[in-house]
Amino acid sequence: MADERTLTVPGRFESLAQISDFITQAARDAGLDEDGVFHVQMAVDEACSNVIEHAYGSGLAGSIDLTCAIDSGGDLRIDIRDHGRPFDPTEVPAPNFKNGAVDFDDVKIGGLGLFFMRKLMDEVAFQFDQTGNHLTMIKRVRK
Amino acid sequence: MTPRIVQETLKSDVYRIAPEGRLDAVTVPAFEAVLTESLDAGRSKLVIDLAGVTYVSSSGLRALLSVRRRARSEGGDVVLCNMLPRVREIFEMVGFISLFKIFASVQEAERMFTDGVAV
Numbered sequence: 723m724a725d726e727r728t729l730t731v732p733g734r735f736e737s738l739a740q741i742s743d744f745i746t747q748a749a750r751d752a753g754l755d756e757d758g759v760f761h762v763q764m765a766v767d768e769a770c771s772n773v774i775e776h777a778y779g780s781g782l783a784g785s786i787d788l789t790c791a792i793d794s795g796g797d798l799r800i801d802i803r804d805h806g807r808p809f810d811p812t813e814v815p816a817p818n819f820k821n822g823a824v825d826f827d828d829v830k831i832g833g834l835g836l837f838f839m840r841k842l843m844d845e846v847a848f849q850f851d852q853t854g855n856h857l858t859m860i861k862r863v864r865k
Numbered sequence: 866m867t868p869r870i871v872q873e874t875l876k877s878d879v880y881r882i883a884p885e886g887r888l889d890a891v892t893v894p895a896f897e898a899v900l901t902e903s904l905d906a907g908r909s910k911l912v913i914d915l916a917g918v919t920y921v922s923s924s925g926l927r928a929l930l931s932v933r934r935r936a937r938s939e940g941g942d943v944v945l946c947n948m949l950p951r952v953r954e955i956f957e958m959v960g961f962i963s964l965f966k967i968f969a970s971v972q973e974a975e976r977m978f979t980d981g982v983a984v
Contacts, residue, residue: 735891760951767922771890823960826930834923834959841958 726791733778733786733804741770741788745800748790752798753863761842762798762861768835769802769857776832777806777855784854797844798861805854811836868892870899871914879910879978881971885917888925896925900932900943909941912974916947921955933965942966946974 729744731737745766749759770786778784784805793799814833818825824834839846845860871883880903884896903911913929915921921929933943946968948956956962968974 735889738889738891739887760954764920764922764955767889767920771922771924774890819960821960821963823964826927834926838923838958 726789728790729788730785731788733774733784733806735771735774737774737786738767738770741786742767744788745790748800749798749861752790752792752861753796753865754798754861755864758861758863762800762859765839765842765846765859765861766800766802768838769859772809772832772835773802773804773806773855777804777809782806792863793860796865797863800859800861802857802859803854808850809848809855810850811848816840868895869917870896872899872903875912875971875975876979878908879912879975880908881912881914881975883914883917887920887922888918888928889920889922890924893922893924893928897928897932900928904932904935904939904941907939909936909939910978911936911941911943912971912978913943913945914947914971914974915945915949915952918952919949921952926955926959926961929965930961942978944968944974944977946971 727748731740742763745763746759749762754762773786787803789801791799809832814830814836817829817833817837839859843859844862847858849856869885873881875881882899886892888896936943944966947970948967966977
């Protein structure tokens with residue numbers, strides 16, 4: 723895989739399929755097996771759905787900028803940037819489980835997406851500055 | 866975007882609904898509309914055939930849970946069948962494997978409603 727590849731799409735649900743194709747190719751080229759490719763695909767789908775639904779929406783529109791790169795350790799690093807409302811993950815607790823299943827009544831906005839991202843990726847980090855939200859996720863590539 | 870969703874009457878009051886492709890934030894509203902329409906028409910015994918479903922996002926899980934709740938409150942249920950391994954993995958992550966009745970085939974799912982047989 724080339725050192726870095728980027729994709730910029732409108733922050734709309736209709737962009738999710740294009741994002742998925744882009745991520746699938748990047749994950750395969752990074753050397754992930756099919757399980758790993760699926761996990762990255764789902765984590766990114768949930769992350770971008772959160773952006774579209776919560777950072778944008780209600781009259782606010784903008785782009786989603788994705789960058790995929792192989793870091794110095796050979797792992798896949800995905801950066802997702804938006805220019806919408808700030809998202810603070812510390813305000814979103816992990817979902818509770820009731821009788822062995824996620825208690826959907828109790829899940830905060832964005833909480834389930836965040837749960838999947840943390841479950842499926844090795845590292846998940848959020849930042850926010852005057853330009854918007856910046857999410858970094860890393861998936862280890864087993865050599 | 867409107868996904869392809871096949872609807873079929875199995876026994877007199879058991880219905881099969883088979884969406885295809887991805888159940889994600891784009892396609893879930895149409896899927897949910899079909900389920901709601903069915904419940905509004907008094908059809909609350911639903912077999913969701915997932916044979917053609919390759920992905921279910923959190924919005925799909927939420928929709929299934931909410932329609933299952935309503936169906937059960939109206940004397941029916943929503944059961945699932947023909948789940949692909951990837952979709953099963955998603956259900957396992959959120960514990961939905963123990964929440965939903967899941968069958969290997971449409972026939973087994975149908976039997977649960979007609980004979981009360983939980984396989």
